Amino acid sequence: MKRPTVGVIGGMGPQATAEFYRRLVAMTPARGDDEHLHVLIDSDPSIPSRQDALAGRGKSPLARLIIVARRLESAGATCLAMPCNTAHAWYKELQEAVSIPIINMIEETVHVIRHTPSSPQELGVLATHGALHAELYEKAFGDGGPRLCVPDPEQCQEIMDAVAGVKAGSLIGRRQVAAVARSMLDRGADAILVGCTEVSLLIQPDDVEAEVIDSMSVLARATVSHILALTRALA
Amino acid sequence: MKRPTVGVIGGMGPQATAEFYRRLVAMTPARGDDEHLHVLIDSDPSIPSRQDALAGRGKSPLARLIIVARRLESAGATCLAMPCNTAHAWYKELQEAVSIPIINMIEETVHVIRHTPSSPQELGVLATHGALHAELYEKAFGDGGPRLCVPDPEQCQEIMDAVAGVKAGSLIGRRQVAAVARSMLDRGADAILVGCTEVSLLIQPDDVEAEVIDSMSVLARATVSHILALTRALA
Numbered sequence: 001m002k003r004p005t006v007g008v009i010g011g012m013g014p015q016a017t018a019e020f021y022r023r024l025v026a027m028t029p030a031r032g033d034d035e036h037l038h039v040l041i042d043s044d045p046s047i048p049s050r051q052d053a054l055a056g057r058g059k060s061p062l063a064r065l066i067i068v069a070r071r072l073e074s075a076g077a078t079c080l081a082m083p084c085n086t087a088h089a090w091y092k093e094l095q096e097a098v099s100i101p102i103i104n105m106i107e108e109t110v111h112v113i114r115h116t117p118s119s120p121q122e123l124g125v126l127a128t129h130g131a132l133h134a135e136l137y138e139k140a141f142g143d144g145g146p147r148l149c150v151p152d153p154e155q156c157q158e159i160m161d162a163v164a165g166v167k168a169g170s171l172i173g174r175r176q177v178a179a180v181a182r183s184m185l186d187r188g189a190d191a192i193l194v195g196c197t198e199v200s201l202l203i204q205p206d207d208v209e210a211e212v213i214d215s216m217s218v219l220a221r222a223t224v225s226h227i228l229a230l231t232r233a234l235a
Numbered sequence: 236m237k238r239p240t241v242g243v244i245g246g247m248g249p250q251a252t253a254e255f256y257r258r259l260v261a262m263t264p265a266r267g268d269d270e271h272l273h274v275l276i277d278s279d280p281s282i283p284s285r286q287d288a289l290a291g292r293g294k295s296p297l298a299r300l301i302i303v304a305r306r307l308e309s310a311g312a313t314c315l316a317m318p319c320n321t322a323h324a325w326y327k328e329l330q331e332a333v334s335i336p337i338i339n340m341i342e343e344t345v346h347v348i349r350h351t352p353s354s355p356q357e358l359g360v361l362a363t364h365g366a367l368h369a370e371l372y373e374k375a376f377g378d379g380g381p382r383l384c385v386p387d388p389e390q391c392q393e394i395m396d397a398v399a400g401v402k403a404g405s406l407i408g409r410r411q412v413a414a415v416a417r418s419m420l421d422r423g424a425d426a427i428l429v430g431c432t433e434v435s436l437l438i439q440p441d442d443v444e445a446e447v448i449d450s451m452s453v454l455a456r457a458t459v460s461h462i463l464a465l466t467r468a469l470a
Contacts, residue, residue, distance in 0.1 A: 003281075014271040018257040021276075025249040031403045034280050036249040041256075041276035042310070045269050046238075075277075075310050168266045 003038055004230040006223050007077025007100075009068050010043035012050065012084035013167040016197035016216070017043050020083035023220040029228075037227050040075050042068050050086040051160075054130035062090045066097040073098050078230070081105070081223045083197045083216055085127060089134040108222040109215040110140040113193065118211055120191035122147040124184025126177065126203065127195035128163055129156055137195060149189045155180045159199065166198040178207040185210050238273055239465040241458050242312025242335075244303050245278035247285065247319035248402040251432035251451070252278050255318035258455040264463075272462050275310050277303050285321040286395075289365035297325045301332040308333050313465070316340070316458045318432045318451055320362060324369040338461060340454040345375040347453050348428065353446055355426035357382040359419025361412065361438065362430035363398055364391050372430060384424045390415045394434065401433040413442040420445050 006024075010017035021041060030036045047065060052058025065087065069080055080102040082088065088106045095102050113120065123146045125137060132150055141148070151159055158180055162173020177199055181192050191211040194200050200216040241259075245252035256276060265271045282300060287293025300322065304315055315337040317323065323341045330337050348355065358381045360372060367385055376383070386394055393415060397408020412434055416427050426446040429435050435451040 010274075011268060011271065013268045014260040014263075014265075014274070015257070018253065018260050021256060021278075022250070022253040025253050026404060028249075028404075030249075030280075032399070033246060033248045033282070033284070033402050036246065036278070036280040038280055039245075039249070039276070039278040041274070041278075043256075043271070043274040043276075045265075045271045045273055047268070049268070071310055075306055164267070167268050169261060169263075 001234055002076065002078050004227045004234070005038040005040060005076050005078050006227055007069070007072030007075070007080045008039065008041040009065065009072065009080060009082040009087070010041050011045050011047055012087055013198060014043050014045070015166055015169070015201060016083055017041065019201055020197065020216055020220060023217055024223060027220050027224045037224065040072055040077050042072055044068050050084065050089065051128060051130040054086070054089060054133050060090070061087065062093055065090060065094050069094055069098045069102070073100055079103060079226055081219055083219055085136060085195050085197065085215055086130040086134070088136055089130070103219065103222050103226060105215055105219040106136050106140045109193070109213065109218045110137065110145070112218050113146065113213055116211070116213065118191065120146050120211065122149055122189045123191055123193045124149045124181060124189035125193045125195050126151070126159060126181060126199045129160055131195055132156065137193065149184045149187060151180055155183070159196070162202055163196060163198040166201050171202060174202050177202045181208045236469055237311065237313050239462045239469070240273040240275060240312050241462055242304070242307030242310070242315045243274065243276040244300065244307065244315055244317040244322070245276050246280050246282055247322055248433060249278050249280070250401055250404070250436060251318055252276065254436055255432065255451055255455060258452055259458060262455050262459045272459065275307055275312050277307055279303050285319065285324065286363060286365040289321070289324060289368050295325070296322065297328055300325060300329050304329055304333045304337070308335055314338060314461055316454055318454055320371060320430050320432065320450055321366040321369070323371055324365070338454065338457050340450055341371050341375045343457040344428070344448065344450040344453045345372065345380070348381065348448055351426070351446070351448065353426065355381050355446065357384055357424045358426055358428045359384045359416060359424035360428045360430050361386070361394060361416060361434045364395055366430055367391065372428065384419045384422055386415055390418070394431070397437055398431060398433040401436050406437060409437050412437045416443045
């Protein structure tokens with residue numbers, strides 16, 4: 001049996017990948033280097049823009065995502081994690097192109113929300129235009145999920161600008177993102193879903209007086225659980 | 236020509252690797268995802284303890300380091316970075332085992348110190364027992380470098396405990412590390428060299444009233460420069 005190893009499809013964006021890796025390490029119950037997970041990261045800046053592709057103005061990132069996923073598989077990964085919500089618009093085709101499981105960030109997040117003790121009735125979704133357009137969370141919840149409160153066009157542009165800032169190394173959009181989240185709570189949302197890994201870098205739990213469910217943390221936790229369960233099964 | 240790609244020999248320890256990656260991203264002058272570096276990280280928890288090997292109580296990490304380095308080379312890395320000072324005790328043998336350059340963290344740091352405008356005369360070295368025992372910085376400076384003020388046995392144990400804390404996910408050793416640094420300044424050091432990547436997570440510039448030269452930041456900056464120079468040469 002191969003050693004359980006997580007491969008991270010990174011670079012979307014690089015700072016989000018770095019933060020995902022930091023959380024992965026922080027969530028691993030390890031007493032020393034040797035108890036941590038084996039992690040391979042491929043942070044590839046040549047993956048075409050997911051936003052541009054979904055807006056019909058750029059080529060699909062799928063071919064490049066498949067190259068990265070297969071490179072990680074060849075290097076020894078036994079499962080994959082992709083800390084980018086929007087890229088999950090190509091999840092199905094990407095999963096079909098590799099023989100190892102890709103932990104589905106969207107489905108894991110929906111699962112966590114369905115089992116949240118506070119049972120939110122209406123979720124304020126902080127996500128990019130592309131992810132909203134692809135209706136990733138709407139489709140994953142299907143019928144019977146909480147109502148989703150999405151940003152209006154002006155708020156969506158503020159999120160897009162804040163996300164672009166992170167990709168260029170700036171966290172200047174913090175205030176705008178917090179204001180969008182608070183406005184969603186004012187409009188009736190009782191919890192906030194962070195549905196973009198750049199937004200994970202911009203929002204702090206203290207920014208809003210409501211529960212914050214962060215898809216990046218959900219994916220990190222699910223990845224650690226997946227690898228540890230496999231490791232225990234092999235022991 | 237292969238696309239310039241940095242391979243990171245990681246896991247020594249994982250939190251230090253995550254912070255190194257974060258600094259690499261932060262130091263890259265990029266306006267968007269596509270202007271960042273292509274980075275491959277292999278964070279392998281099975282690399283034997285460098286401390287134990289140098290203390291004569293454990294097996295050498297070299298064989299495993301070679302496996303990781305070659306795996307990164309096979310995956311497409313065109314240069315390697317190893318954000319662990321102590322592991323540089325095996326630098327020469329590791330470099331001989333791969334055909335791509337390994338950016339030498341110790342030599343890069345010595346170069347930066349030699350060209351620091353303040354020209355420190357005596358450096359307080361925050362490093363682990365293994366790195367001190369291997370005299371990595373003494374050898375790299377050779378004759379004519381600044382005097383090196385190393386921790387006494389009790390201080391060295393405090394550093395070792397603080398480093399072990401980081402590897403287990405805790406930054407509880409911050410106060411102890413800052414106290415060691417300040418005591419070195421009291422003893423005559425005019426600058427502090429952070430010669431352990433776990434200590435990079437523990438010390439803040441404001442902790443001491445002196446210049447702090449951090450080997451992790453030096454390696455990150457050297458890596459970005461190396462890749463950008465290659466990228467420009469190919470353009």
